[in-house]
Each structure stands twice: as structure tokens, then as C-alpha cells.
Amino acid sequence: MSDVLDIAARGANIRFHVGNGRLRVWAERYEEIEPELLDLVDALPEGTVLYDVGASIGLFSLYAAIQRGCRVVAFEPEAQNYATLELNHFLNRDRLKTPLTALNVALSDEAGLGAIHTRVYGAGEHGKILDQAITQDTKERFDPAHVQSVLKYRLDDLIDLCRLPPPQVLKVDVDGAEAAVLLGAAKTLRAPSLHTVFIELSDHSASDEAAVLEAHGFRPAEKHPVVRLRGGHYPGLFNCVFRR
Numbered sequence: 001m002s003d004v005l006d007i008a009a010r011g012a013n014i015r016f017h018v019g020n021g022r023l024r025v026w027a028e029r030y031e032e033i034e035p036e037l038l039d040l041v042d043a044l045p046e047g048t049v050l051y052d053v054g055a056s057i058g059l060f061s062l063y064a065a066i067q068r069g070c071r072v073v074a075f076e077p078e079a080q081n082y083a084t085l086e087l088n089h090f091l092n093r094d095r096l097k098t099p100l101t102a103l104n105v106a107l108s109d110e111a112g113l114g115a116i117h118t119r120v121y122g123a124g125e126h127g128k129i130l131d132q133a134i135t136q137d138t139k140e141r142f143d144p145a146h147v148q149s150v151l152k153y154r155l156d157d158l159i160d161l162c163r164l165p166p167p168q169v170l171k172v173d174v175d176g177a178e179a180a181v182l183l184g185a186a187k188t189l190r191a192p193s194l195h196t197v198f199i200e201l202s203d204h205s206a207s208d209e210a211a212v213l214e215a216h217g218f219r220p221a222e223k224h225p226v227v228r229l230r231g232g233h234y235p236g237l238f239n240c241v242f243r244r
Contacts, residue, residue: 004091010038012067015091016057017084022124026059029229033059036224036239037171040198044068044169049193051075051167053107053155053181054174057124058085061100062092069097073164077106077130077150078116080123101164106130106152107174109183114152117144130177154184166193173200182212189216196243200226203236210242218242 003019005027018024031038037060044050046069052061055074064070076082082104089100106114108130119127119135119142127135130152133144159166167188172178178199188194189212197218201209210220222241225233 009063010042010067012063013095014062014066015088015095016059017087017091019084020122020124022122023057023084025229026057026124030059032227032229034227034239036222036241037198038063040169040196040241041068041070044070047071048168049073049165050169051155051171053170053172055085055102056081056126056173058088058100058102060171061085061102062088062096065098065100066092066095070169071098071165072100073167074100074102075105075107076102077104077114078118078128079104079148080121080125081128084123103158103162104150105158106150106177107155107158107181107184108152108177109154109180111153111157114150116148116150117142118146118148119144121145127175129175130180132176134176155181156185156187159188166191168193169196169198170194171198176202178209179212182209186216189213189218194244196241198239198241201238201240203238210240213242217244219244 005018006015009030016027018027041064048070050064050070050072052074055061055076061072061074065072117129117133221243224239226237
């Protein structure tokens with residue numbers, strides 16, 4: 001069986017590395033994972049600057065870049081997911097109008113050295129939590145299979161330091177560290193160029209993140225339960241769209 005799989009997602013031809021069972025599931029069931037995010041991307045003007053914070057293996061970064069010609073800046077702190085993201089970037093190099101800018105860093109409310117607590121060690125796995133070993137949905141502590149050191153930056157600082165183009169769309173899915181990402185992005189959230197935020201929120205903390213966004217002029221526009229691929233939805237987890 002080949003470790004590379006070509007898929008057609010809503011007319012976009014994308015090639016993925018599928019070196020383990022989890023990666024193959026993500027590729028084969030691509031359009032089922034977060035259809036509301038694909039809908040959002042499909043409606044974007046060509047060339048939109050999109051920041052993918054918590055990009056994992058690049059599923060949505062590549063879709064946005066190939067389907068809509070977006071200028072994508074992807075942030076993925078976990079080593080195996082980042083390596084797979086860059087491998088998928090390489091596999092699709094001839095299909096991209098603009099290469100991805102993929103950064104192996106964590107975004108937070110302070111700069112420094114952080115730690116990724118990995119519940120299950122492997123490319124494509126979820127449950128990779130910054131600076132704590134606590135699940136996002138149930139807030140249960142777990143014994144990490146691995147702890148990885150990672151550099152943390154405030155998004156505002158990283159944009160200035162690396163002279164990144166300011167985002168027009170911000171997608172944030174970081175397994176419970178969403179509030180810290182937003183607190184480190186006050187200047188970015190104030191910028192008039194940013195018009196849409198797509199963010200995964202838990203019932204345990206959604207009011208905190210919503211308050212930060214609303215303080216910068218964003219208003220809730222959509223709320224979707226997060227799909228569990230084996231059936232049903234993750235309790236208390238929602239993909240939310242805020243617009244201004």
C-alpha cells in the first residue's frame with residue numbers, strides 16, 4: 001500500500017502522506033472533518049491571507065492554498081505533525097500558486113519555552129496540549145506519552161519579527177490554548193484587515209474567548225458542534241465563526 005494518497009476535495013486535488021492509520025483516515029474522510037471550515041474557505045476571495053494556528057498536518061492550509069490561492073501562514077508546534085505538514089507541503093509543491101509559510105512554533109500570551117504534552121504519540125494524533133496535561137473537552141488530567149519542548153511567541157511579536165503579512169482570516173484550533181493565543185494577538189485583532197475568526201471553543205471557557213473577540217469588535221456568526229469521525233459529536237466542543 002502506498003504511503004501517498006491523492007484525493008479530490010470539492011474539486012481540489014490534494015496529495016497527502018498516509019504513513020500510518022490515523023493519517024489515512026484524515027485523508028480518506030477529509031470532507032467530513034470540518035465541512036463548515038471548508039465552506040468558509042470556499043467563500044474567500046482569491047489570494048486572502050489566512051493564518052492557520054494549530055495547522056496539524058496541513059489539511060486545511062493546503063485546501064485554502066490550492067482551492068482559493070490563499071496566502072497561508074501555518075503554525076504547528078508539535079514535531080511529528082509539523083514534519084508531516086512540511087512533507088504534505090512538498091508533495092503539493094507543483095499545485096500551489098504561493099508556497100505555504102509553515103512555522104514550528106507555539107503561539108501564546110507570552111514568549112518563552114513551552115512544553116507540548118502528547119496524549120498519544122504519532123503523526124496526525126490529537127490531544128497535544130501546550131503547558132499542561134489536561135484534555136480540552138472534559139478537563140481531565142492524563143499521563144503524557146511524551147513531552148516536547150517548544151518555542152512560544154506572541155502572535156503580535158512574531159508578525160513584527162518575521163515581517164509576516166497581516167491576516168485577513170484567522171483560524172485557531174489549539175486544544176484549549178485558544179485564550180492565550182488571543183491574548184497574545186491584541187494588535188492583530190485590532191487591525192481592520194482582519195475580518196473573520198474561525199475558532200474551536202469549549203463550553204468550559206468559551207465565554208472568555210468570546211469576550212476577547214467581542215472587545216475587538218467581532219460578533220458571533222456561526223456555531224457548529226465538532227464532528228467525531230467515529231460518530232456523533234465531541235461534547236461541549238464547537239467550531240465558531242466570529243465576524244466584524
